[in-house]
Structure formats: C-alpha cells, structure tokens
Amino acid sequence: MPAPTKLLAVIPARYASQRFPGKPLALVGGIPMVVRVHRATAQSGVFGKTVVATDDQRIAEVVTAAGGEVEITRADHATGTDRVAEVAARYPDYDVVANVQGDQPFVHRGLLEALVAPYLRGERPEMTTIGCPLPADGADDPNVVTVITGVDGRALYFSRSAIPYPRNPGPAPAYHHLGLYAFRSDFLAQYAQLTPTPLEASEGLEQLRVLEHGYTIGVSLVDASVPEVNTPEELEAANRLAADWDK
Structure with missing residues (x-):
C-alpha cells in the first residue's frame, strides 16, 4: 500500500508591494x-504543515505572535513561487507543495481540497491550479485571467484577454483562473531553474512559463471564486465582506 501523500502549504508574503x-x-x-490566510490554511486540515515565507521581520513578528510558523527567505526573489521553492527545499519529506497567495483572505477548505x-x-501532474465560472463582465477585464483546458482537464493557455475567440456559438472550456498553485516537490525545484519565457513576459503571467517549457498544469474546477486584495480599494470591499464572512 503506497504511503500517504504529504502536503506542505507555503504562503509567500512580502512587504514591498508596488501597488500596495x-x-x-x-x-x-x-x-x-496574512494571519487570516495562515489560519484558514492551517485549520483546513488539508496540509501537514503550513508556513509563511517572508523576508520581512515585521511580517514574521505578526505571524509568530498569532501562533503561526514562519520561514525567513532571501529578499531578492523575483516571484512568490521562487520564495516558495526556497522554503520547500527545507522540507524534502513533503511530496506536494502548495503556494497559497497571501492576498486571498477568504481562502477556504473547499478551494484547498480541490487544489x-x-x-x-x-x-502526478507537475502542477495544479483552480478554475471557476467566468464572471459575466470578465472577458474585457485584464485583471480577470482566463484559463482554457483540454479534454483531459489540463491547461492549454492562460490569458488576460478573452479566449477562445467566439467565432461560433456554444460552450467552451474557458474558466476564471484563481491564483492558487500546487506542485510536485521535485518539479518545484525544477521550476525555480526554468528560464523566463516570451508569453510569460507578454501576458505578465508566470504560470505560462510552465506550459512554454512543455510541462503540464492540471485544472480543478470549483463553483465560485473568492475575492483577492490587490489594492486599497479592494481592501475596503474585503472589510465589508468580512463582516458577514466572520459571523
């Protein structure tokens, strides 16, 4: 009987965001x-361990004071995934590593289980992520990333534009992409060494690097998205939602 899969969740968190x-x-x-994200992830029961990865002592102190675990990383990482990869290398006994974004304060068990x-x-896909139904006004919003999938449920492409082009009427496997990722631990180590790619640079979507290098991303589907917080305006909306979410 095979050994159970060991799952590690890493929450990358940096202080010096340009927009916020x-x-x-x-x-x-x-x-x-970041404490909300850590608590929701750790209390979901999905992962054997949940840690916050940061290079900032202010973040580390707040998470530690709230009872969370922290790993201090280098400050020169280009992406959150690179930060996750640094931490994952310290936990070689884990088979799968999830990158749970620190700007998703309403992440919940259902999303993490699907991931x-x-x-x-x-x-054994190299990587997995999440998709859900596209919002009605999402096609024209570059902040709403679309993922299209093949018949095997694996990602064919991600874009900030409307894809596929609706030349003919009818349903298409196009979904709103949610920024949660999980990796086979051996592939995550490889990912950190992959060179950036043209489509990744054009779209500003780092997951395209995986596809451009010929690897696979499995897409699990869920019924609905959860709000992210990328700007102070979105923070105001998150606080309004939290009043009901925490009841």
Whole structure:
C-alpha cells in the first residue's frame, strides 16, 4: 500500500508591494491579512504543515505572535513561487507543495481540497491550479485571467484577454483562473531553474512559463471564486465582506 501523500502549504508574503506596500499586514475584519490566510490554511486540515515565507521581520513578528510558523527567505526573489521553492527545499519529506497567495483572505477548505485533489487521487501532474465560472463582465477585464483546458482537464493557455475567440456559438472550456498553485516537490525545484519565457513576459503571467517549457498544469474546477486584495480599494470591499464572512 503506497504511503500517504504529504502536503506542505507555503504562503509567500512580502512587504514591498508596488501597488500596495505593507499589504500582508493590512487589517481585514480587524485581523492582519496574512494571519487570516495562515489560519484558514492551517485549520483546513488539508496540509501537514503550513508556513509563511517572508523576508520581512515585521511580517514574521505578526505571524509568530498569532501562533503561526514562519520561514525567513532571501529578499531578492523575483516571484512568490521562487520564495516558495526556497522554503520547500527545507522540507524534502513533503511530496506536494502548495503556494497559497497571501492576498486571498477568504481562502477556504473547499478551494484547498480541490487544489490538491489530483495528487490525492494518485495523479502526478507537475502542477495544479483552480478554475471557476467566468464572471459575466470578465472577458474585457485584464485583471480577470482566463484559463482554457483540454479534454483531459489540463491547461492549454492562460490569458488576460478573452479566449477562445467566439467565432461560433456554444460552450467552451474557458474558466476564471484563481491564483492558487500546487506542485510536485521535485518539479518545484525544477521550476525555480526554468528560464523566463516570451508569453510569460507578454501576458505578465508566470504560470505560462510552465506550459512554454512543455510541462503540464492540471485544472480543478470549483463553483465560485473568492475575492483577492490587490489594492486599497479592494481592501475596503474585503472589510465589508468580512463582516458577514466572520459571523
């Protein structure tokens, strides 16, 4: 009988965001956002361990004070995934590593279970992510990333534009992409060494690097998205939502 899959969740958090400096420590419903993400992930029961990865002592102190685990990383990482890869290398006993974005204060068990479900079924994609139904006004919004999938449920492409082009009427496997990722631990180490790619640079979507290098991304589908916080305006909306979410 094979050994159970060991799952590690890493929450990358940096203070120096261009659009929203100090975002991980912004209060959502009176709780620092990174603490909300850590609590939801750790309490989901999906992962054997949950840690926050940061290079900032202010973030580390807040997470530690709230009872969370922290790993201090280098400050020169270009992406959150690179930060996750540094931490994952310190935990070689884990088979699968999830990158749970620190700006998703309403992440919940259902999303996290869907993210890692392919691995728990015994499948071995290099990487997995999440899709859900596209919002009615999402096609023209470059902040709404679309993923299209093949008949095997694996990603064919991600774009900030409307894809596929609706030349003919009818349904198409196009979904709103949610920024949660999980990796086979051996592939995550490889990912950190992959060179950036043209489509990745054009779209500003780092997951395209995986596809351009010929690797696979499994897409699990869920019924609905959860709000992210990328700007101070979105923080205001998150605080309004938190009043009901925390009841």
